[in-house]
Amino acid sequence: MANIFLWVFIFSFSLIEYSYADSRFPILRDSKEQVQQGKLLYDQNCASCHKKNLSGTKDWRSVDSDGHTVPPPLNGTAHTWHHSDELLHDIIKHGFNNLIKNYHQWFNLKYEIVYFFNVYGLGQISNGNMATVLGIFEDQYKKNKPLTIVKPGTQTRRFTHINDTIDVCYYAWKKNRSKHYSISNRKSYTIIEVAKLFNTKIKFLPPREGERYASALTSMNLSNKVYKMFGKIDLKDYVENVVKNS
Numbered sequence: 001m002a003n004i005f006l007w008v009f010i011f012s013f014s015l016i017e018y019s020y021a022d023s024r025f026p027i028l029r030d031s032k033e034q035v036q037q038g039k040l041l042y043d044q045n046c047a048s049c050h051k052k053n054l055s056g057t058k059d060w061r062s063v064d065s066d067g068h069t070v071p072p073p074l075n076g077t078a079h080t081w082h083h084s085d086e087l088l089h090d091i092i093k094h095g096f097n098n099l100i101k102n103y104h105q106w107f108n109l110k111y112e113i114v115y116f117f118n119v120y121g122l123g124q125i126s127n128g129n130m131a132t133v134l135g136i137f138e139d140q141y142k143k144n145k146p147l148t149i150v151k152p153g154t155q156t157r158r159f160t161h162i163n164d165t166i167d168v169c170y171y172a173w174k175k176n177r178s179k180h181y182s183i184s185n186r187k188s189y190t191i192i193e194v195a196k197l198f199n200t201k202i203k204f205l206p207p208r209e210g211e212r213y214a215s216a217l218t219s220m221n222l223s224n225k226v227y228k229m230f231g232k233i234d235l236k237d238y239v240e241n242v243v244k245n246s
């Protein structure tokens, strides 16, 4: 077990939710009020995938056309029954962080957790649901189309180059300390600022539900210290290069 090395990459979009999770509020299964609140939360946040009646996807061992696993039923017909309510609650509330921490203590599992922030550069996805801002802009720029910005465009992001990101993963692995790291950039850009770097036409799209207005990692409640690392590559230089070479 000691040789098993576990990487956990948690993308920055999950951090906002994560940073508000804490254990000040115990779950009380016999509290009608909490059960009611839970139902409301489920309907708002989970039912879109796991279905209102918990039935999830019938063929839950399959994958969708993009190769992603599909939402399993949560009604006991899939495999949630393998886990205690406490464990499920822990996973949902803290992500896999707590689970990994426990495995570290119990079995000396080695891990390094690296939080990514809006990674761009070689290999980025330029279309479809998983496309990145830079991927989309570069694609539009090369096709001579206006760059599309979801309103208001003042959302800020800490765009971090893939090379800087890889450097920190490598550093974490070399150090071998079973710690948490974040790799971002000291400079944050609004989406409008990024688009302007391309010096071309811009088109605004209607605002989207659930938009994040900033990417941030708060130190509020992480029981593990996060080593905050910052990349060297500036987005401005990167975009200038893209423009020059197109």
Ligand code: HEC
Pocket: 041, 042, 045, 046, 047, 048, 049, 050, 069, 070, 071, 072, 074, 078, 079, 080, 081, 088, 092
């Ligand atoms: C965008 C779709 C989506 C949403 C929204 C979503 N889930 Fe899931 N959920 C999944 C998928 C897909 C899996 C399977 C993941 C895997 O197998 O790697 C999963 C797995 C799970 C599991 C583990 C099931 C098992 O058998 O071990 C639980 C528990 C769960 N989700 C609860 C929730 C809860 C609670 C919410 C709302 C707070 C939620 N999910 C919201 C897609 C979703």
